[in-house]
Amino acid sequence: MLMNIKLIVGLGNPGSEYRDTRHNAGFWLIDRLAAQWHAPLRDEKKFCGDCARVRAHGRDIWLLKPQTFMNLSGKAVAALAQFYKIAPAEILVVHDELDLPCGRIRFKLGGGNGGHNGLKDIQAKLASPDFYRLRLGIGHPGDKNLVSAHVLNKPSPDERNLLEHAIDKSLQHLPLLLDGDKDAAVRALHSA
Template identity: 45%
Template structure:
């Protein structure tokens, strides 16, 4: 074999390798989403914020999913990670935003619109300064009380009339700014852990039993 033929074969192999490297990978398979209800846990993404008071909504979602070993997965084309549950024969889409807190509505509003989920079947789990640490309360609608995550949800959903599961974190000590307080590590130990678990339970109960029965049971604790 001549040197010319050898070089020709080498160039053919290099060209084949290059074309394989530049061929786009197959698009990931996107599972069809279904939802009668949506549950959104509010928080900030990233390890820096994982254990902060502002992230108790994220923590409650983790508790809710841990019951069945379900995992959150990215949803292509959205700003959310999601898992699908069946609760009392209803399809429930459980979300955590991939945005920061003040843009939380971007995670839920487009999916609610696409899937036809009305506001009264959207549950938002969040931290609440106006409740003592460890208390959990449930309500429909109302003001956002300065909570930027709720403000974003209300703005993009076009209504305040969605369900709230409120996890008490108390007010900051005198002299401490609210942003510093909510972005500082959680304190309260077992008391707050129990509240997070109760919030997860409350979200499930809202789907199963509705608002009034859930309030009667959760508010009695």
């Protein structure tokens, strides 16, 4: 299937108290991409999020940071996708990933949600799991009872550096994804 990404969503929680938490890694990437593309994000009430439209790689691409809180991310994604007739397979969701070591990156199409409430809600609202995911590893605390505190707290300075490096690498290789060269992107993103 030929990739044709029209919407890039970064997951996180709104509010200053969450700004620097691990759960907001998707927001961090969107903020960096918006700055790189000179595309200021604006609050769009009808899409329940901060978004921008950019002309890049021969098409319009939307950037979206849902402002609904993580558990309701699908509300914003579905609102924008339905309005602009963007199919699930034209969406790339960037999110924090517990099941990857901090700083690792993985890219895939579809699959489960791994207990990630943002992904779970997007799957429900789109009635499909078949969207692309860019997974930014934040590491697992080792005990499922510590997961909530882990994702809602700030990473250590070393972990933040690893995450920033992962975002740098993701942005460097994003053009491969947007140009449809999935295999080259996967090789580049998945290399240590």
